[in-house]
Amino acid sequence: NRVMSRAETLGRLYSCGFELIDEKFIDQQFYFAARKIDIPVFDASPTYGPLIKLKRYGKNGEILGVYKMRTMHPFSEYLQAYVYEKSQLQEGGKFKDDFRVTSSGKLMRKFWIDELPMILNVLKGEMKIVGVRPLSEHYFNLYTDELKEQRLKSKPGLIPPFYVDMPITLEEIMASEMRYLKAHEKHPLLTDINYFFKAFYNILFKKARSK
Template structure:
């Protein structure tokens, strides 16, 4: 009765709600999950939206602990887009946009700024928080789940998740505009690469999910990448997201020109020959991509292999030539970050 027939029908597709091994609850507190007896339930379906959870990840982690591997977790969220639609439809024109503007500032900007973040959670206690689809799914993956199904029902995004591993227990998640990504450096060393945020929080956990779901575009980028936030496309268009990597250059983790630092997932897509050559040298801020402007993943790998082979023979001359050509393409041919 709390969520309606459509919700019941959706949940019933994945679990037998009459089976005592499957728990149906409506709660916002981690405590109600923690007190459940261990090794009792195969599935947990929660009817209350996760927007009202004070600590979303802690709730997900508690659910993970109570489920066996392969266990099902079902819940829902009002995403950023659904919230905007609800507000604009609820109030008269002009008033609705004014209301939405202040709602955006308070619920989207405040939680991401030091100082104001503490005030926001003090004032709201974490209730009615704004979550994007990417952040919602990314949090699930970070807590050891994979997505089985998604469906929009009556203004909410319902998800079905399956436990596949233990949570990451990320104690220091990044929300701010500047953050570090784990990337593979020289010799296979993991380095923290600085960037301006162009994706929603927790989006880094969704890379496998997005690649499997949408694959790659002709340019070698992830197709239909919903992880990008609204200002991320602007930053990437004008190469601004890469500027903080100058910090890595100063620290000595990277050099000015070189192959782009890759995540483990992307690195594993490369050929063994290219992997071996990549690990011999530091990655660079200005990659050969801006010189050759490849249009596919295969062309990107060919471009990097060609650069590395030239760099092995004449390091300084190669980087000087590549820097000049990349600068020309960025300024005059409008080559942009992928």
């Protein structure tokens, strides 16, 4: 037996096809009301270890298993739409005060430790060093049709154009990615080299961070 976090509790609900109606903490107890709206979509073999594999869009729409270090409570992946509805995206395309992220997860994200396992995806040929981030279905569907189509033409990358342009809003993030993808389409190697060194400079000297 173990105590489940709020994130895991709600994530399990959503993975089973439920929608949250209301939630409250009363006398340090968590209460919620939910209703069934869909069929279950949960993973039949969930993992609780430090290394996880997330479903993300790759080249030509292929669903990749992207490796990362766990920074969120188990089953948090199923809460993306819920958190987006409640919080919307903040600066840098992230959620503010995301309750799904653990204390150790915040530390790993600060120093990119959580993204190091994606090197395995690079070695497998599924990703490359420089490129747009591999997105979940929820995030992918927030993008324009034009950008979706452009994204699927190339492999996602470990170092995104975000670190070159440092966009703030979702619209700026999409514009940044479109500039990179258009340039990459014309001059793949030169574009990636250019973006790599610009990103390296911003990270090292301008303290560029993805919050």
